[in-house]
Amino acid sequence: MMARPRTLTALLSTIFVAILQVSVDAATWMVGDDLGSWTVPATSNDLNYTAWAEARNIRFADQLFFNYSNRTHSVLLVNSSSFDTCLFIDPIETFRSGHDNITLAMLGVRDYYFICGEPSMCFLEQKLHVSLVGDVPSAPPSLLAPPPPSLHSGALSILHVARSMASSVMATSIAVFVMTR
Known part of the structure; x- marks a missing residue:
């Protein structure tokens, strides 16, 4: 039973060091640097934000810097459906x-979708889809085991419980025997 806290501590320490290492190597990208700010492209030949992102190697833990007039624009992080439909x-x-x-460091997330919060601006292509390159750390598995099935559900019989307990006692006895030799 004492190994579990140590294992958990080791796992969390490893994840922390990995994220810290990635953070040290992170880059900051100015969104719309070709236009000077996060704004509506003036013409269809102007900047396409998604093409802009595809031309860069944006990685996990990199930052996007959005510079804009907050009187007429904002930045919303949305899902892909909201991005597609505005x-x-x-x-x-x-x-x-x-x-x-905005740091791109959500565990298990490779694709980020940003749009301007002014409804008409999104329709005028003020939107950005970033698909990260390289490795993206996945979310750690749940640290808590799922609760056992309810005895009232009929999923476990008395015999099944007895067999499980016998197996646990046997495994513990063998482990104690091996450790004391």
């Missing part, structure tokens, strides 16, 4: 400072 009801996150650094 219809958003419940954005994942909203940024309104005019100078937002």
Whole structure:
């Protein structure tokens, strides 16, 4: 039973060091650097934000810097459906400072979708899809085991419980015997 806390501590330490190492190597990208800011492209020949992102090697833990006038623009982190339709009801996150650094470090997430919070701006192509290159750490498995099935559910019989207990006692006895030799 004492090995579990040590194992958990080792796992969390490893994840922390890996994320810290990635953070040290992280880059900051100014979104719309060709236009000078996060704004509506003036013509269809102007900057396409998604093409802009594809031309760069944006990785896990990199930062996107959005510079914009917060009187007319904002940045919303949305799902792919909201990105595609420019219809958003419940954005994942909203940024309104005019100078937002957004770190791309959600475990298990490779694709990020950003749109301007002004509805017409998204339809005018003020939107950005970033697909990270390289490795993206996955979310750690649940640290808590799922609860055992209810005895009232009929999933476990008395015989099954007895067999499980016997197996546990046998395994513990063997482990103690091996450790004391």
